[in-house]
Amino acid sequence: xxxxxxxxxxxxxxxxxxxxxxxxxxxxxxxxxxxxxxxxxxxxxxxxxxxxxxxxxxxxxxxxxxxxxxxxxxxxxxxxxxxxxxxxxxxxxxxxxxxxxxxxxxxxxxxxxxxxxxxxxxxxxxxxxxxxxxxxxxxxxxxxxxxxxxxxxxxxxxxxxxxxxxxxxxxxxxxxxxxxxxxxxxx
Numbered sequence: 001x002x003x004x005x006x007x008x009x010x011x012x013x014x015x016x017x018x019x020x021x022x023x024x025x026x027x028x029x030x031x032x033x034x035x036x037x038x039x040x041x042x043x044x045x046x047x048x049x050x051x052x053x054x055x056x057x058x059x060x061x062x063x064x065x066x067x068x069x070x071x072x073x074x075x076x077x078x079x080x081x082x083x084x085x086x087x088x089x090x091x092x093x094x095x096x097x098x099x100x101x102x103x104x105x106x107x108x109x110x111x112x113x114x115x116x117x118x119x120x121x122x123x124x125x126x127x128x129x130x131x132x133x134x135x136x137x138x139x140x141x142x143x144x145x146x147x148x149x150x151x152x153x154x155x156x157x158x159x160x161x162x163x164x165x166x167x168x169x170x171x172x173x174x175x176x177x178x179x180x181x182x183x184x185x186x187x
Contacts, residue, residue: 078138127146
């Protein structure tokens with residue numbers, strides 16, 4: 001069975017668009033609640049969370065737009081698109097890593113710290129892989145491992161952000177149960 005690369009690219013673009021849409025819905029539901037303000041212990045943690053959300057949007061944008069360009073245009077336009085999007089992903093990764101290193105940036109979450117370092121390594125690999133596989137103007141197939149790695153890194157980051165919020169919510173519930181009746185939570 002022979003795989004049609006254009007159909008695969010369009011399928012990956014559809015998956016990426018679905019993940020972006022689902023992430024947007026989750027972010028809006030989270031922002032709509034007052035929970036995000038109560039869970040963020042420091043301003044640095046809030047800024048890291050914002051940077052992390054921006055990073056997830058950026059990493060999902062890479063497979064979406066790159067797949068569409070590779071399916072519709074010549075390989076040179078795919079290479080140009082990849083260079084631009086790769087640079088944006090690299091800058092976003094540096095920003096997120098810098099914010100995590102700030103005092104209280106990760107909010108004390110091991111999941112976010114581990115995910116940040118794993119995602120940083122994944123970004124370094126995914127921006128270099130097409131050039132190692134395909135040379136100066138890689139064919140569309142040379143970008144597929146990077147596209148899949150970007151989707152995996154974005155999904156892992158989404159899961160880390162969600163699990164961190166679940167852990168913080170569970171800690172708030174435990175704290176509320178440990179307080180004597182009639183006392184309020186300290187801020």
